[in-house]
């Protein structure tokens with residue numbers, strides 16, 4: 006772990022505030038970025054769960070005016086951005102707060118591009134023209150219903166996909182009031198997404214001491230907390246640890262090229278409308294077994310990430326990667342027993358055997374940038390289709 | 395649902411009043427402690443003549459101001475910073491942070507470690523004032539609570555300081 | 571891994587590392603919309619040929635607006651203003667700081683003057699005085715230790731008015747830090763050792779300090795692992811490029827850890843010893859670090875024991891029972907000092923009475939220890955130390971560190 010690569014770049018521009026009364030620090034943080042009138046974006050569901058009230062109370066005594074738009078749909082589009090662009094301009098907002106993951110963050114990132122320049126900049130960015138301006142302040146309030154890309158340079162809006170380091174939020178808030186317990190399946194999927202991102206960062210050929218540090222934090226928090234949180238969702242500290250883990254995992258992921266399990270999970274998810282985190286969870290053990298057989302030197306310390314220093318140091322070097330895989334399978338089985346209708350194989354998702362061919366082509370072409378052997382991809386997909394955990 | 399709501403979040407009058415009361419109390423207790431406790435007096439003697447500091451809550455109060463007068467005596471100077479030259483400003487970032495401190499859920503050390511305070515002024519003076527606040531806390535709080543509030547509870551003998559404690563309480567409450 | 575009830579973490583510096591990281595500067599500046607940087611450095615760095623290496627790596631793709639090696643060992647307001655004027659005259663649009671702490675401080679000072687059009691720098695000291703991004707700043711550290719390439723503080727001294735101005739702002743963070751092995755390849759053994767122990771102290775104090783958090787923990791562990799595996803090695807064999815790069819990485823990682831988790835009593839006493847007796851910062855850190863562990867041990871036993879893993883490695887960690895781990899950690903640091911002492915031909919001091927000044931005389935007279943203890947009372951780093959220290963405690967630690975003996979556990983008040 007932490008061996009320096011001969012060359013790397015690492016960038017994480019987000020300030021983290023996590024824990025008790027973190028939300029109440031928003032006014033001071035906004036002031037530090039010269040912003041006094043934030044627009045909060047969220048979904049009707051989160052609003053109905055009382056999140057608006059929480060924000061109102063957090064800004065209590067701050068003398069600031071806030072705007073709340075609680076109409077972000079599950080599939081935001083350009084029309085919504087144009088509408089919000091008008092609202093932002095007409096009401097004099099100067100910062101965006103995204104309350105919630107997935108579509109809320111996508112909307113916030115896209116809106117930020119628009120309001121920091123012109124709405125046309127969105128199409129230009131989607132055409133891979135780099136942004137030329139620093140964007141307006143953007144704060145993210147994470148919960149446990151995440152897409153895996155909230156804190157990264159990626160955003161998607163309908164058919165547009167946007168990529169720029171400038172999209173990464175300036176601020177991230179994790180506060181127990183805005184990290185409520187979600188459905189078991191949702192929390193499991195979010196944790197497995199983080200797990201996949203962390204494990205693939207740890208096995209990545211371009212890993213560096215900083216991606217290692219973030220992946221290490223993510224893996225430790227997930228392993229120590231995921232089953233506890235599912236058994237006892239009212240356990241606040243565990244939920245906060247999982248939200249932190251999501252940020253750490255996304256940051257290491259963002260500084261490396263996406264891995265094979267991630268790409269395949271996303272591809273399968275598109276064809277069966279299942280949360281990609283669950284799918285990645287099903288693929289991960291098969292991927293690891295394959296990697297083990299390939300004797301990749303970097304895998305030797307995976308168990309340090311998965312099991313922690315005490316367990317890692319107490320294990321013979323030869324047995325260590327086997328232990329890591331066992332531990333991950335163990336967790337997966339535990340999650341399956343705790344989550345109703347957790348799929349047992351990708352076959353359970355309605356994927357037909359003949360669909361695999363298409364996925365193999367997808368995976369070995371654009372998706373994984375030709376880094377992986379199609380034979381490996383076939384191997385993993387077939388195993389994940391046949392084997393039921 | 396898709397409409398925009400503009401909200402002017404309300405103030406929190408009860409919490410503000412509580413913090414204001416505590417600040418008033420601590421301010422007057424510092425004045426009293428500087429008279430009766432050698433260590434507190436020594437800390438103030440080490441500060442420049444006329445030295446004044448404030449402890450308050452952002453964005454706008456409540457606040458308390460304490461300073462040395464022409465004779466070098468430590469005085470509680472009220473809550474209004476207007477017209478006062480303040481050398482050291484200690485500002486809690488928000489009302490909830492102040493509530494955590496003044497309900498003793500977070501000690502001064504923990505609040506500092508958690509970046510709840512902004513300190514504007516010379517660092518040596520800030521160090522001295524934090525030591526003063528620690529001593530005053532030990533006087534004002536029951537041992538069980540004070541033990542959580544300071545890193546190391548002093549091994550004062552019971553008799554030695556009990557009289558000081560009475561005088562500081564009297565000073566803070568009654569202005570004696 | 572522990573999640574504190576509340577924490578904050580930020581390091582928005584882009585890290586570029588490698589044996590040829592300098593070559594990336596032109597592209598990085600282009601991303602920052604700058605094309606005419608001014609290089610700021612000092613005579614020592616320039617004399618060692620390091621600026622030539624930087625120029626060689628960038629000059630084909632970049633117009634250098636100005637180069638100045640005028641930075642004094644101690645940052646100075648007049649120099650800041652003079653160099654800011656040069657920056658303007660030459661129409662520069664970015665800064666490249668090549669050097670150690672003083673060069674970084676000076677470059678940050680220049681950046682405030684040229685970005686804010688400030689005639690009086692003093693107006694921008696204090697919390698929250700800077701409100702918007704400054705001109706692009708690229709940091710190229712030439713020692714592996716201070717971590718100032720990733721910190722948000724700048725200290726500029728006004729020698730005429732005897733003022734020390736401290737600037738703290740996220741906007742002072744460099745935009746990019748370049749960790750290139752060529753920049754430290756010629757560093758003498760004793761400086762390599764001392765600056766390396768400064769980095770070690772940053773990581774260790776961050777790991778057991780009151781503001782520790784998961785990210786400062788992870789970066790601190792990574793730094794300790796790298797320093798433990800490379801510092802003695804590179805002091806013995808200064809031309810080892812891989813070890814140099816590892817140490818540059820370690821210093822930056824430790825810098826991230828401590829700028830978010832802060833440092834404690836080792837720095838409190840180190841700053842004081844530096845200002846009273848002029849002992850270099852790294853030397854103070856190496857000497858005092860074992861005492862920080864000993865003094866705070868009763869409050870941080872478990873956390874300190876975890877340090878044995880990155881220091882000693884898997885086998886040592888597994889073989890050592892929990893209750894003996896802190897002993898091993900402390901012994902490990904002392905052994906490192908001994909090894910560095912040997913590897914530097916005796917120039918790396920193990921205790922204060924061994925520290926020599928430029929004339930070869932004892933730098934810390936025993937009679938000065940009370941002065942140092944008094945000065946320490948005014949240093950802000952004490953806030954983040956797990957246990958409290960008053961004057962007597964400071965003096966006790968200093969006396970032990972002067973002699974080079976362990977602290978008497980019975981004299982540590984709990």
Ligand SMILES: [Fe+2]
Pocket residue numbers: 716768771772837851855
């Ligand atoms: Fe240091």
